[in-house]
Amino acid sequence: MNSSIPFIRPRLLLLAHSCNPEIGSEPGVGWNRALEASKEFSTWVVCDEETNRTPVERFLQLHGPIPNVQFSFVDSGRLEQRLRKLPGTYWVRYNLWHRRAYQVACRLHRQVNFDLVHQLNLCGFREPGYLWKLGVPLVWGPLGGAQNYPWRFLRSAGFSGAVSESLRNLLNCWQMRIGRRVGKAARKSKVVLAATTTNARALAPRCISPPRVLLEVGIHLPPRQTRNFHRPEPLRVLWSGVFEHRKSLHLLLEAVAVLPADMIGEVRILGRGPLEARWKKIARRLGIDSRCRWLGWIDRQLTTLQYQWADVFAFTSLRDTTGTVLLESLAAGTPVVCLDHQGAADVVTDECGVKLPVTNPRDVVRRLRESLIRLHFDRDELARLSAGARRRAEHFTWERQGERMSAIYREVFSSDEGGVEISCRATETAAERRLASVDTSDHPLSVAAPIVAARALLSERRE
Numbered sequence: 001m002n003s004s005i006p007f008i009r010p011r012l013l014l015l016a017h018s019c020n021p022e023i024g025s026e027p028g029v030g031w032n033r034a035l036e037a038s039k040e041f042s043t044w045v046v047c048d049e050e051t052n053r054t055p056v057e058r059f060l061q062l063h064g065p066i067p068n069v070q071f072s073f074v075d076s077g078r079l080e081q082r083l084r085k086l087p088g089t090y091w092v093r094y095n096l097w098h099r100r101a102y103q104v105a106c107r108l109h110r111q112v113n114f115d116l117v118h119q120l121n122l123c124g125f126r127e128p129g130y131l132w133k134l135g136v137p138l139v140w141g142p143l144g145g146a147q148n149y150p151w152r153f154l155r156s157a158g159f160s161g162a163v164s165e166s167l168r169n170l171l172n173c174w175q176m177r178i179g180r181r182v183g184k185a186a187r188k189s190k191v192v193l194a195a196t197t198t199n200a201r202a203l204a205p206r207c208i209s210p211p212r213v214l215l216e217v218g219i220h221l222p223p224r225q226t227r228n229f230h231r232p233e234p235l236r237v238l239w240s241g242v243f244e245h246r247k248s249l250h251l252l253l254e255a256v257a258v259l260p261a262d263m264i265g266e267v268r269i270l271g272r273g274p275l276e277a278r279w280k281k282i283a284r285r286l287g288i289d290s291r292c293r294w295l296g297w298i299d300r301q302l303t304t305l306q307y308q309w310a311d312v313f314a315f316t317s318l319r320d321t322t323g324t325v326l327l328e329s330l331a332a333g334t335p336v337v338c339l340d341h342q343g344a345a346d347v348v349t350d351e352c353g354v355k356l357p358v359t360n361p362r363d364v365v366r367r368l369r370e371s372l373i374r375l376h377f378d379r380d381e382l383a384r385l386s387a388g389a390r391r392r393a394e395h396f397t398w399e400r401q402g403e404r405m406s407a408i409y410r411e412v413f414s415s416d417e418g419g420v421e422i423s424c425r426a427t428e429t430a431a432e433r434r435l436a437s438v439d440t441s442d443h444p445l446s447v448a449a450p451i452v453a454a455r456a457l458l459s460e461r462r463e
Helices: 025-037 049-063 078-083 090-112 155-178 180-188 197-206 249-257 276-285 300-309 324-331 342-347 361-377 379-396 398-415 421-426 428-436 448-462
Strands: 011-016 042-048 069-074 116-121 138-143 191-194 235-240 264-270 292-296 312-315 336-339 353-356
Touching: 011 025, 011 090, 025 042, 025 049, 025 116, 025 398, 042 049, 042 090, 049 069, 069 090, 078 090, 116 398, 138 180, 138 398, 155 180, 155 197, 180 197, 191 197, 191 398, 197 342, 235 249, 235 300, 235 324, 235 361, 249 264, 249 276, 249 361, 264 300, 276 292, 300 324, 312 324, 312 361, 324 336, 324 342, 324 379, 336 342, 336 361, 353 361, 353 379, 361 379, 379 398
Parallel strands: 011 042, 011 116, 042 069, 116 138, 138 191, 235 264, 235 312, 264 292, 312 336, 336 353
Antiparallel strands: none
């Protein structure tokens, strides 16, 4: 490589509606993606002012500026503020925010001349935004939201749940087939990232090239804890999530109700939501209220302690892109019992958990009961799954997720015609070091191919 070439970092515009250093889920995704991108790229982050400015500025005051990261905040317009008073206007307000974010992106592009644009979150495909109009190579995703609620489970969701999930399923079918803006954004994107294989299949007909699968979330591994699964005590079960129909806590409650009390000592339930009263009523009706401990939402440190307390984490979601709670459980070494579909099917393997076929409510409750009984009696199996859970979590650390994302960025640079050749050559040494550290022999998702391709490209340039 010619040592006289100056080091010029590629310039990346990252659109992250949610980007917050103080909480997880979508805001944590935006924050961690930005930090990882800044290791190799000059990164400008465009995010929502109302929910992000205060925590971001508080972080910067405490820790100082973040190298290679700049933030631009997009505030709410007057129309949005008025619409907040009206129910059912979320997507209208979100679209209005994207229109203003596009104007901010145009202004920044005139000043900076970006090499690459990445529309990151919110995770769903439903609002594609307008960054594809910039004329800059675009990465869109990882995208979720295309997964549907299983039709056979609608009756168990209650009337309101069945109506809302049915309408959502129908809206997905329509938007995936003829949604004009979704199709245009997909065709204009250099790379479309799908958060799961389920979403990749749904998005594929709208894309010029097949979507890449890249998990939308990541994890920071906590210190490894010694776990004792061979104590002579009943099984400890943890559940966590917002109390909505799609999370389907009632399936776990019904399974626990048909288990002897000496097998399930306690079920701890983290979360709150509109179905709290209904699910507590179900627990009382089933006679298991004394075995359920409703903890509400607790801070992150206390949540980690709950995963370490539990022998099993039950993930009963009937509709979820992935769920950060899955990675939190695996990172704590807590085996997962989940349904074998959507994001959980991609993340959980036989090495770290038990996956149940998505058949019908009665059969799922039966299989969930049988799995808990088996794990109660087979503590060696529980210990094996715990060790596998920690190993599986290591595939999804934010550092490794950042490596995968950077490899995709570099592939986009290399495929674009002109304008980025100096940037690519200037980061060749750093790129080689990072690509060499990524293990593609046992890659958890289907992004190994671009990593290998980028390695080959760098090798050709060196020669």
